Amino acid sequence: MREWSELADPVAGTRSTTTKVATVARYLTELPDAELPAAVTFLAGRPFPEADGRTTGLGWRAIADATERLAAEASAQHGVVAMGLGAAYDRSSDIGTAVEETLASAQHAAVGRPPGVAEVQAVFGAIAQARGPAAKTQLLVDLMRRCEPATARAVVKVLTGELRIGLRQGHLEAAVAKAFGRPLEEVQWAAMLTGDIGRTALLARHDELATATLVPFHPLTSMLASPVADETEALARMTPPVWVEDKYDGIRVQLHKVGDEVRLYSRELRDVSGQFPEIVRAAAGLPWDAILDGEILGWRDGAVLPFLSLQTRLGRKRPSERVQAEVPVLYVAFDALAMGRPGEPLEPLLRLPLRERRARLASLELEATDGFGLAALTTADDAAELATIFDIAQARGNEGLMVKDPESGYAPGRRGYAWLKLKKALTTLDCVVVGVEVGHGRRHGVLSDYTFAVIDDRPGAPDGRLVTIGKAYSGLTDAEIATMTRWFEAHTLSVHGRYRVVEPTVVVEIAFDVIQASTRHASGFAMRFPRIARIREDKTAAEADRWSTVAAIHARLQSGMRFHVLTVDQGAAEDPGA
Numbered sequence: 001m002r003e004w005s006e007l008a009d010p011v012a013g014t015r016s017t018t019t020k021v022a023t024v025a026r027y028l029t030e031l032p033d034a035e036l037p038a039a040v041t042f043l044a045g046r047p048f049p050e051a052d053g054r055t056t057g058l059g060w061r062a063i064a065d066a067t068e069r070l071a072a073e074a075s076a077q078h079g080v081v082a083m084g085l086g087a088a089y090d091r092s093s094d095i096g097t098a099v100e101e102t103l104a105s106a107q108h109a110a111v112g113r114p115p116g117v118a119e120v121q122a123v124f125g126a127i128a129q130a131r132g133p134a135a136k137t138q139l140l141v142d143l144m145r146r147c148e149p150a151t152a153r154a155v156v157k158v159l160t161g162e163l164r165i166g167l168r169q170g171h172l173e174a175a176v177a178k179a180f181g182r183p184l185e186e187v188q189w190a191a192m193l194t195g196d197i198g199r200t201a202l203l204a205r206h207d208e209l210a211t212a213t214l215v216p217f218h219p220l221t222s223m224l225a226s227p228v229a230d231e232t233e234a235l236a237r238m239t240p241p242v243w244v245e246d247k248y249d250g251i252r253v254q255l256h257k258v259g260d261e262v263r264l265y266s267r268e269l270r271d272v273s274g275q276f277p278e279i280v281r282a283a284a285g286l287p288w289d290a291i292l293d294g295e296i297l298g299w300r301d302g303a304v305l306p307f308l309s310l311q312t313r314l315g316r317k318r319p320s321e322r323v324q325a326e327v328p329v330l331y332v333a334f335d336a337l338a339m340g341r342p343g344e345p346l347e348p349l350l351r352l353p354l355r356e357r358r359a360r361l362a363s364l365e366l367e368a369t370d371g372f373g374l375a376a377l378t379t380a381d382d383a384a385e386l387a388t389i390f391d392i393a394q395a396r397g398n399e400g401l402m403v404k405d406p407e408s409g410y411a412p413g414r415r416g417y418a419w420l421k422l423k424k425a426l427t428t429l430d431c432v433v434v435g436v437e438v439g440h441g442r443r444h445g446v447l448s449d450y451t452f453a454v455i456d457d458r459p460g461a462p463d464g465r466l467v468t469i470g471k472a473y474s475g476l477t478d479a480e481i482a483t484m485t486r487w488f489e490a491h492t493l494s495v496h497g498r499y500r501v502v503e504p505t506v507v508v509e510i511a512f513d514v515i516q517a518s519t520r521h522a523s524g525f526a527m528r529f530p531r532i533a534r535i536r537e538d539k540t541a542a543e544a545d546r547w548s549t550v551a552a553i554h555a556r557l558q559s560g561m562r563f564h565v566l567t568v569d570q571g572a573a574e575d576p577g578a
Helices: 002-012 017-029 036-043 060-078 085-092 095-105 117-129 133-145 149-160 169-180 184-194 197-205 231-237 277-284 307-313 321-326 354-362 383-395 478-490 547-560 570-574
Strands: 224-228 242-247 251-258 261-266 289-300 329-340 372-374 377-380 400-404 415-423 427-438 447-455 466-472 492-496 499-502 507-512 514-517 525-528 531-535
Touching: 002 017, 002 036, 002 149, 017 036, 017 169, 036 117, 036 169, 036 197, 060 085, 060 095, 060 133, 060 149, 085 095, 095 149, 117 133, 117 149, 133 149, 169 184, 169 197, 184 197, 224 231, 231 383, 231 415, 242 383, 242 415, 251 277, 251 329, 261 277, 277 329, 289 307, 307 321, 307 514, 329 354, 377 383, 383 400, 427 466, 427 547, 447 478, 447 507, 447 547, 466 507, 466 525, 478 492, 507 525, 514 547, 525 547
Parallel strands: 224 415, 329 372
Antiparallel strands: 242 377, 242 400, 251 261, 251 289, 289 329, 400 415, 427 447, 427 499, 427 507, 447 466, 492 499, 507 531, 514 525
16 A cells, blocks of 8 residues: 555646556556556545445544544654644645644554555455444554555545545546556446446456446446536537436436346435335336436425425435325436346447437336336527526426437546536525635635625614525635635634634625525525625625525525426437427
8 A cells, every 4th residue: 555655646746647647557567466456446536446335434533533543652652742633634624644744743653564455445345344433443543553654644535535636537547548558448438337447457457348247236427417607608519409408406316227126326326225215116116127317306296396305305214104205206217328128138328329318218118107207308409499498497496407419428427518507596695704714625725615694684683693694615716715815814803723703894696506494504594506606895794685585585495496397208209309
């Protein structure tokens, strides 16, 4: 693992794609078979392969406990005072770097045999299986005790998914192809089918890429859509006519069905079958085998419920019959990734154009009465027509539109311009910044996380009282953040670790998708997907929006967010304009 950690630094230190790929390729050629899959998986920034649903269940607290225990041991042995992990984290806003600095300040030295890469992954697997935080933390302590501080940093970065060395999936696939002299397209296809770039590297080494198959119940990463600002940009990215679907406000779920066995996987590739037993039961009895991409929505009396209702189903591993009755659900499919006759292997459809995949999907004849639906599909020839479709979709309570190229293949984990998402903020609110926090990652040295509030005009509220409604960190440029950081530092009222209470005079315009009830904020409301639209230098705090405005928006959403899921027959799927 030490050699792996030494590779990460030069990869992170260059912006040259060619140099990154060549550096990684040289490293891969030197690895034995036993170490290769884990090393490549770690370079992808994950403790386990993409298609592996395991999570370690280790949070910041467990990592902090493990680090502080080891630092205390070393400090006592050497008679030094170690840097606190919190102080180290405040310096870098990077948990891996903070772990390294804390252990180094305590003069921690590795004890015992240094762990290999495959062994580290095996410990990650043991942590995932362990019950309770104490057992998980002890496994991490035992692993980190055998690591030098720099190696411990690498372990924690992989464990937390915060590697940040500028190595994208495409770079890694190119490095595998270069290392073993295989065509890049074959490496990409095998990685796409297996969802396991580490196993793909092993297949590439032994010239066995052609043996890669799509395996049911090993979820693929979802194809992603690129955001566009408006209808004109969407049509500029594609040649019309384009295909258009509603962007449903549910949760994206991949459905795998072979015979009577059915599994549901979230966008994060977690098995969520237990959360939606009615969909599993309904699918088990249907006469087809397939892997589908779709959305789970709350559904009652032929209409979709607001996302807020669906939230009561999320996080429940085994919802009671009462909860299932209160919030019934529907699976709305919009793509078919594989299909097959019962008893035969599934046929991958990823390389087929969307036009053909949609026709195959429509042939399944999904019915809402069976707990399924087929996403509404239409076409648009120009920006004006697309704008009309958008308005209709938003009136039904949907987030917006998905605009798709009917000739596009399905590219798991890729974000390109074959699929576009068109969303517009429901409205904006002018809010007062009341707190700021040090950012993370590349924004670790600036104050980029803003907590904001509206004026409380409820009866009996003190004049001018501000009540919080949300927090956002996106929307401003680096230059704006740097300027505002200097201003907030000069106008700080109090400091609480990484958080600063600041003078409530800066007004920001906040865009959002939904207002929902929340106990997290003093206003009793929270914004869904808030982002900073601009700094309102033309407004004073007294001109910010009121609590009553927020309440009115929430009431309007509650009364209006019910819409029907439309279906199309197979003929319409082949020609949506028909």
